[in-house]
Amino acid sequence: MTANDKLAGRTQKGLHICVGLDTDINKLPHHFDKSAESIFEFNKNIVDATIDSAAAYKLNLAFYEIHGIKGLEVMKKTIDYIPEDILIIGDAKRGDIGNTSKMYAESLYGHFNFDASTLNPYMGHDSVSPFLEYENKLNFILALTSNKSADEIEKQELSNGQFVYQKVIEKVHEWNIEKNCGIVFGATNSEELQANMENIGSLPVLLPGVGAQGGSLAEVVKIFRKYTKTNFLVNVSRGLLYIDNTESFTEKVSAAINQLNHEVSRINP
């Protein structure tokens, strides 16, 4: 099953919420102790509570790397626990010279068995191409990110009138020979998203930034309703994982993702 198949399998059912397993040991419900093992137990609970409602899972590697070797063991266990038929994104934002990127790709796709990853385009094509060679995976390349400082480099205007992030989107189309590329576009930038939908075309879009960062789910979904050839995932992490700190947190999480799905389904063009 290719990453594109896994993505389509869920989004065709109207599911677009990507559950961000950015698990922070300091925010777990009170009955968990502060061990790396608790992160796995928590993730397991979250996956059980969301598996029928999620469109994908996204693990940000930093949240695991911070615990060193134990953290990576927990990340691997989590990946192995998630059922085969749903997309798992390794949010790693990697990018390096070719022989190095090849190793990052082998680590993420070979060793950890992620279906997809996020990549940083700053160094250009040869820094992402080893990832693109995995034709059954899906590579979400950073275009315009959700953070405030995105304007410092990404929104710089080029001499041809394009912004840097628009040049990236143009490049991603060139790089997309195997139809295994997508982009990351921050949900906090819904105006720019609207203005760039024609440029984005059929590239799947991963949208972080809804919730804690201030992006609006309704605003971005509305845009995609008008451009139905563009598939999309809206990531929610903090707004889902830590809404309750009691032993019955999974019920709340389950209700919350169903509520998000309901909001998505209600939005018409």
Add this chain to the structure above:
Amino acid sequence: MTANDKLAGRTQKGLHICVGLDTDINKLPHHFDKSAESIFEFNKNIVDATIDSAAAYKLNLAFYEIHGIKGLEVMKKTIDYIPEDILIIGDAKRGDIGNTSKMYAESLYGHFNFDASTLNPYMGHDSVSPFLEYENKLNFILALTSNKSADEIEKQELSNGQFVYQKVIEKVHEWNIEKNCGIVFGATNSEELQANMENIGSLPVLLPGVGAQGGSLAEVVKIFRKYTKTNFLVNVSRGLLYIDNTESFTEKVSAAINQLNHEVSRINP
């Protein structure tokens, strides 16, 4: 001892070669077996052979992450083995939204105890600022990299006439409140380096790309001889680590780094 102190301690002796411990299990001398433990043994040998001649060590994380959890154990053991007084750079090219970058910083500087790291500037200030808060560390931010595709984004011309990488150098000066920033500038771009030395000013420069990638040691050192306020490290990885595959490889490595140091010392303005 701060990272800047460690750097100065070596460069003031005229040492500028950074030994890139990008250890590839498939290129080790023949008497090593293909286990992760061999990587540590090899690194230990290289460190012993170069410790008096090196200006710094740089470990590219991809070469360790490719071996998964065992690889990171080997990376940690290598860092712990290298003496305290020499700079150790974690070449990770990280960069993410603030709360995530904070975790990467804690992983690299807290858990692994690197003295310095490389960072990707694409997402702007808030994506690197958690690293900059470690005032005793040194943060080398990618400006113009050594790979061919560097022209795709980094060398795009902005509407104000600057190239993207020049905007990055300008930003790094703004970000350099704690005097703990440097830049990465590929040795393959010696013309651009020459043209940008005034912009670079007193930011330490880490130069990859000599050797396998085609950059010339003599050409770049010559430039720095005219700009003595700019400290620099020239990274050599493949050109040093794999010059011999017999049991006496350390003698060859030792001779090779001494030869590089000799070349550096011979170059006058």
